Amino acid sequence: MQSSATVLVYSDNAHTREQVRLAAGRRPAPDVPPVEFVECATLPAVLKRLDGGGIDACVLDGETVPAGGMGVCRQIKDEIFNCPPVLLLIGRPQDAWLATWSRAEAAVTLPVDPVEFADALAGLLRARPAINS
Numbered sequence: 001m002q003s004s005a006t007v008l009v010y011s012d013n014a015h016t017r018e019q020v021r022l023a024a025g026r027r028p029a030p031d032v033p034p035v036e037f038v039e040c041a042t043l044p045a046v047l048k049r050l051d052g053g054g055i056d057a058c059v060l061d062g063e064t065v066p067a068g069g070m071g072v073c074r075q076i077k078d079e080i081f082n083c084p085p086v087l088l089l090i091g092r093p094q095d096a097w098l099a100t101w102s103r104a105e106a107a108v109t110l111p112v113d114p115v116e117f118a119d120a121l122a123g124l125l126r127a128r129p130a131i132n133s
Contacts, residue, residue, distance in 0.1 A: 002033050003033060003034075004033050004034050004035065004036050005032065005033045005034070005035050005036070005056040005057065005125050005128070006035070006036050006037075006038060006054055006055050006056050007024070007035050007036070007037050007038070007055070007056060007057050007058070007059060007121070008037075008038045008039075008040060008046065008049055008050070008055045008057070008058045008059070008084075009021070009037055009038070009039050009040070009058075009059045010040045010041075010043075010046050010058065010059070010060045010061060010064065010069060010072060011041065011060075011061035011063075011064050011069075011089070012041050012042075012061070012064045012065060013061065013063075013064070014041075016061050016063075016089065016110070016112075017037075017039050017041075019111065019112040020037075020059050020089075020112060020117070021037055022114070023112045023113075023114040023117040023118055024037075024117065024118055024121055025118070028117075028118040028119075028121045028122040028125070029118065029119070029122035029125075029126075031122075031126065032122050032125040032126060033125070035121075035125075038055065042067075043067040043072060046058075046060075046072060046076070047076070047079075050076060050080050050083070050084075051080070055084045056084055056125060056128050057084050057085050057086070057087065057121065057124045057125055057128065058073075058076070058084050058085070058086045058087070059086075059087045059088075059089065059121070060072055060073050060086055060087070060088050060089065060104070061089045061110075062088050062089055062090045062091060062095065062098070062099075063089070063091050063110065069088055069089065069102075070088060070090075070098050070099065070101070070102040070104075071102070073086045073088060073099075073102040073103060073104050074101070074102045074103060077102075077103040084128065085105040085106070085124040085127060085128060086102075086103075086104040086105055086106075086124075087104065087105070087106045087107070087108065087117075087120050087121055087124055088102065088104040088106070088107040088108075089107075089108060089109075089110050089112065090107050090108070090109055090110065091109070091110055092109065093109055095107075105124055105127070106120045106123060106124060107120075108120050
């Protein structure tokens with residue numbers, strides 16, 4: 001197991017970014033590495049950080065403006081080689097089809113439920129080594 005996993009969190013709302021950090025804790029599940037967070041509030045910051053590499057998973061807020069997480073997800077899936085898996089935060093359960101359109105690997109609703117979120121993030125982190133193989 002790698003020593004830590006780097007998770008990019010994109011939201012224009014500092015409270016949402018805090019919810020994500022608190023929900024995941026230091027380690028979202030015992031069988032995944034501890035997580036370190038990289039926070040971004042703008043699309044240019046997300047693209048710059050992803051271009052630099054070293055991101056194991058992304059958490060994108062679908063409610064962010066002006067560039068919502070769903071559109072950002074679709075863009076990075078097209079533009080970033082070996083794009084890390086994405087967990088989308090969506091406003092309503094009915095928006096799950098949009099998460100599929102954006103090519104996100106997982107989606108959870110806002111406000112962040114700690115158990116649901118930690119399970120979804122751990123699932124992405126478990127799958128990541130298989131993507132790198």
